[in-house]
Amino acid sequence: MFDDIPDLYKDQTADTEEEGWRYVIGDRDARRPPELLTRDHVARCIVREVKAGRGSPHGGVFLDIAWIKEKIPNAAEHIKKKLPSMYHQFKQLANLDITEEPMEIGPTTHYIMGGIRVDGDTQASTVLGLFAAGECAAGINGANRLGGNSLSDLIVFGKRAGEYAAIFAKENGHGTIDNDEVERIAKGTLEPFEREGGENPYTIQQDLQEMMQELVGIVRTEEEMVQALEGIEQLKRRSANTFVPGNIDFNPGWHTALDLHNLLTVSEAIARAAIERKESRGGQYRDDYPAKDPEFGKVNVSLKKDADGRMQIARVWIPEMPVELKQIIEEMG
Amino acid sequence: MTTATFSIRRGGPTGGEMVDYQTEVSEGMVVLDAVHQIQAESASDLACRWNCKAGKCGSCSAEINGMPKLMCMTRLDTIPLDVPVTIEPMRAFPAIKDLITDVSWNYEVKKRIKKFKPRPPDAEDGTWRMQQEDIDRVQEFRKCIECFLCQDVCHVLRDHAMHEEFIGPRFLVYSAALEMHPLDTEDRLQELKDMHGIGYCNITKCCTKVCPENITITDNAIIPLKERVVDEFYDPVKKFVKLFRRRKHDR
Ligand SMILES: Cc1cc2nc3c(=O)[nH]c(=O)nc-3n(C[C@H](O)[C@H](O)[C@H](O)COP(=O)(O)OP(=O)(O)OC[C@H]3O[C@@H](n4cnc5c(N)ncnc54)[C@H](O)[C@@H]3O)c2cc1C
Ligand code: SF4
Ligand code: SF4
Ligand code: FES
Numbered sequence: 001m002f003d004d005i006p007d008l009y010k011d012q013t014a015d016t017e018e019e020g021w022r023y024v025i026g027d028r029d030a031r032r033p034p035e036l037l038t039r040d041h042v043a044r045c046i047v048r049e050v051k052a053g054r055g056s057p058h059g060g061v062f063l064d065i066a067w068i069k070e071k072i073p074n075a076a077e078h079i080k081k082k083l084p085s086m087y088h089q090f091k092q093l094a095n096l097d098i099t100e101e102p103m104e105i106g107p108t109t110h111y112i113m114g115g116i117r118v119d120g121d122t123q124a125s126t127v128l129g130l131f132a133a134g135e136c137a138a139g140i141n142g143a144n145r146l147g148g149n150s151l152s153d154l155i156v157f158g159k160r161a162g163e164y165a166a167i168f169a170k171e172n173g174h175g176t177i178d179n180d181e182v183e184r185i186a187k188g189t190l191e192p193f194e195r196e197g198g199e200n201p202y203t204i205q206q207d208l209q210e211m212m213q214e215l216v217g218i219v220r221t222e223e224e225m226v227q228a229l230e231g232i233e234q235l236k237r238r239s240a241n242t243f244v245p246g247n248i249d250f251n252p253g254w255h256t257a258l259d260l261h262n263l264l265t266v267s268e269a270i271a272r273a274a275i276e277r278k279e280s281r282g283g284q285y286r287d288d289y290p291a292k293d294p295e296f297g298k299v300n301v302s303l304k305k306d307a308d309g310r311m312q313i314a315r316v317w318i319p320e321m322p323v324e325l326k327q328i329i330e331e332m333g
Numbered sequence: 334m335t336t337a338t339f340s341i342r343r344g345g346p347t348g349g350e351m352v353d354y355q356t357e358v359s360e361g362m363v364v365l366d367a368v369h370q371i372q373a374e375s376a377s378d379l380a381c382r383w384n385c386k387a388g389k390c391g392s393c394s395a396e397i398n399g400m401p402k403l404m405c406m407t408r409l410d411t412i413p414l415d416v417p418v419t420i421e422p423m424r425a426f427p428a429i430k431d432l433i434t435d436v437s438w439n440y441e442v443k444k445r446i447k448k449f450k451p452r453p454p455d456a457e458d459g460t461w462r463m464q465q466e467d468i469d470r471v472q473e474f475r476k477c478i479e480c481f482l483c484q485d486v487c488h489v490l491r492d493h494a495m496h497e498e499f500i501g502p503r504f505l506v507y508s509a510a511l512e513m514h515p516l517d518t519e520d521r522l523q524e525l526k527d528m529h530g531i532g533y534c535n536i537t538k539c540c541t542k543v544c545p546e547n548i549t550i551t552d553n554a555i556i557p558l559k560e561r562v563v564d565e566f567y568d569p570v571k572k573f574v575k576l577f578r579r580r581k582h583d584r
């Protein structure tokens with residue numbers, strides 16, 4: 001990885017394995033080894049290795065931590081103490097001792113950076129009375145969430161969302177509910193039980209998953225994403241014709257049938273926004289636009305439903321950073 | 334690829350029957366993978382609880398070939414596949430549907446245990462000072478993922494259904510974590526003896542054997558708690574001192 005360090009991080013990243021090791025053992029003059037670069041970069045490096053034919057037997061790469069025994073005494077104990085879950089999981093699930101052998105690893109979905117557009121202070125969305133916090137909300141992590149930040153996000157903004165939702169509820173009372181609409185939706189949810197001969201929802205979910213992984217995954221191009229949008233349209237048609245047996249009690253097949261609508265909506269939003277953003281930034285890497293474009297740094301891509309139920313896309317300006325935040329960032333250098 | 338048969342409990346709160354399903358198994362699969370495959374292929378309404386598929390959330394507890402285990406951490410290559418693999422819900426709790434049980438009793442029990450009550454901060458800035466070895470002692474108990482497999486296997490709950498009288502190994506672990514915490518000032522010994530039924534445990538160690546987090550439940554949590562209860566209520570010297578103190582107080 002030493003030959004592929006993004007310019008932005010060059011100054012903070014070690015040049016040699018020797019320097020990387022010194023960092024690991026606490027030398028304050030040494031810089032971070034490149035394995036500790038942001039996740040998106042590490043994931044792309046893995047994909048590149050696999051594509052170049054240097055992958056591991058199951059299509060990933062090897063991660064070796066056992067080699068530290070050449071460097072420190074009691075390495076096995078040290079690993080077990082520092083990474084107890086990882087040691088336990090590899091031992092139990094793969095029958096592999098990570099203090100002795102390298103692990104086989106590969107990138108998987110870890111986090112969704114986009115989401116419901118909310119006000120940064122109150123967490124109120126643009127739908128009156130709907131508040132969102134956590135992974136389903138957008139904004140706090142920018143283009144790339146850093147490790148550990150989700151937990152802090154949940155605690156801080158979950159509390160805020162709850163408080164502001166309570167204030168909103170007190171001030172506004174409850175709205176009116178359109179009973180006909182409720183009935184129509186409730187009836188719609190039961191349709192999969194009646195469509196004898198319809199398709200198994202699991203098959204559709206799996207097809208969607210595979211297609212999104214392949215066409216809107218770690219490395220993206222416009223051509224592939226347009227193909228994905230077509231695929232999503234087909235899957236939407238299929239999802240309207242699912243059949244599930246049984247009744248509404250704890251029925252995972254039925255839940256999958258109902259989830260499809262949301263899964264397809266989110267997939268389409270991701271693909272459309274990713275096509276619109278003609279640059280690479282954080283978690284989004286475009287092979288056809290590999291560089292960061294400062295103009296795109298000033299906008300968010302926002303999607304909403306138009307009167308015909310279609311997705312409407314727009315670029316919206318990112319608000320100026322509040323003075324006190326700017327100050328903190330400047331102070332940190 | 335080989336095909337294996339899984340005999341899975343189907344049905345609602347009462348009755349229920351074992352139904353056989355066949356599915357293809359491959360390298361690296363765990364029991365939960367097989368259940369998911371069966372859901373996708375032939376029984377989409379088969380109910381099972383799961384969330385993390387990493388042995389961390391404690392929701393996929395079941396009895397696999399009669400043994401209380403996490404479905405997501407049980408590799409297929411550790412069980413014989415030439416005969417049907419049975420998968421049943423935990424027996425110590427009421428069944429809801431298929432593999433799902435109602436474990437809410439556990440949450441009610443937890444509420445009855447006195448909360449953590451730390452001593453006043455040691456330093457002006459509101460922080461405390463603790464010895465590493467004191468913290469190490471309770472660290473093990475904090476690994477609990479609340480899978481309730483230990484509750485399921487304990488004969489006091491499983492065979493004698495003494496859910497009213499006995500809180501079960503999970504909550505003895507929880508009580509131990511609080512009682513042995515270096516900062517805690519609460520006293521839970523009276524309840525442990527009277528309402529929480531620590532005396533019903535006869536140290537069979539079955540709970541320790543099934544714990545997926547390898548917590549030494551019996552030796553490190555229950556026995557020390559039992560000793561504390563004995564010291565507090567049955568120690569003749571202490572009893573005498575207490576009597577004396579009370580008399581003094583009476584005067
Ligand atoms: C493997 C992994 C490791 C991670 N490690 C870290 C870490 O070390 N540090 C860190 O900060 N972050 C980490 N994260 C990220 C972090 O765990 C998540 O971002 C965070 O848990 C999200 O919390 P949430 O409450 O916003 O959403 P979730 O925890 O996803 O909760 C959403 C809930 O909504 C429910 N739900 C969904 N649809 C419906 C519906 N239609 N009706 C009703 N309920 C519904 C779901 O069942 C779920 O319970 C990790 C993520 C992964 C995948
Ligand atoms: S050791 Fe005690 S708590 Fe554990 S299973 Fe045996 S009787 Fe139950
Ligand atoms: S003590 Fe072990 S077996 Fe019992 S609930 Fe906790 S993790 Fe599960
Ligand atoms: S699914 Fe979370 S412990 Fe098994």
